[in-house]
Amino acid sequence: MTDDRPGAPHAETPIQRTNRNFGELLQELRVTQTGVQILFAFLLTLAFTPRFPTLDTVQRTAYVVSLCLSVLAAALFTAPAAIHRYLFHRGAKPDIVRVSSRITELGLGVLSLALTGSVLLSVDVAVGRVGGVAAGAGTLLVCTGLWLVLPWRVLRHRLRHGAAPERQ
Numbered sequence: 001m002t003d004d005r006p007g008a009p010h011a012e013t014p015i016q017r018t019n020r021n022f023g024e025l026l027q028e029l030r031v032t033q034t035g036v037q038i039l040f041a042f043l044l045t046l047a048f049t050p051r052f053p054t055l056d057t058v059q060r061t062a063y064v065v066s067l068c069l070s071v072l073a074a075a076l077f078t079a080p081a082a083i084h085r086y087l088f089h090r091g092a093k094p095d096i097v098r099v100s101s102r103i104t105e106l107g108l109g110v111l112s113l114a115l116t117g118s119v120l121l122s123v124d125v126a127v128g129r130v131g132g133v134a135a136g137a138g139t140l141l142v143c144t145g146l147w148l149v150l151p152w153r154v155l156r157h158r159l160r161h162g163a164a165p166e167r168q
Contacts, residue, residue: 018093025080025100032104033077036111039118040070051125059124062132066117073114076107112143 012020043066046052055063080100087096119139124132 015093018097022084022093022097022100025097025104029077029080029104032107032111033074036070036074036077036114039114040067040074043067043070043118055125058129059121062117062121062124066114066121069110069114069117073107073111076103076110079103108147112140112147115143116140 043063046063080096080103083100083103084096116136116139120132120136122132123135
């Protein structure tokens with residue numbers, strides 16, 4: 001029996017749910033991959049600019065760490081495609097979705113650190129160390145707030161008001 005009310009869960013088979021969840025995950029990855037690719041490309045070009053040799057040790061460290069974190073984020077966000085390709089037609093779709101979801105969560109954490117370091121570096125070069133540290137801290141705070149705290153609060157609100165968690 002299906003519930004056709006707006007917002008009501010539809011009856012799905014486990015494989016339909018898995019396929020839907022994987023499709024939703026891929027949509028999320030399309031958004032994040034573009035941002036990571038742009039960040040990585042920006043960071044790659046910095047080492048070849050005329051001003052790069054004038055960076056101090058802290059700025060160079062922030063650069064290298066941010067570059068490495070952006071590479072790690074790119075690897076994490078592309079891993080679900082590689083996992084899917086390797087396990088395709090092996091009956092592992094639920095495992096692919098579960099592992100890919102965890103990898104994507106880790107990728108978001110790494111991306112927040114890469115963004116933080118990139119902002120710290122850019123603002124440090126533009127206005128100074130104090131401004132760079134403040135902007136980096138603000139970036140980390142915003143990412144943590146939007147990507148971790150807000151979803152957690154929405155879930156707590158749902159649970160507090162009697163809404164049962166949906167099976168994804």
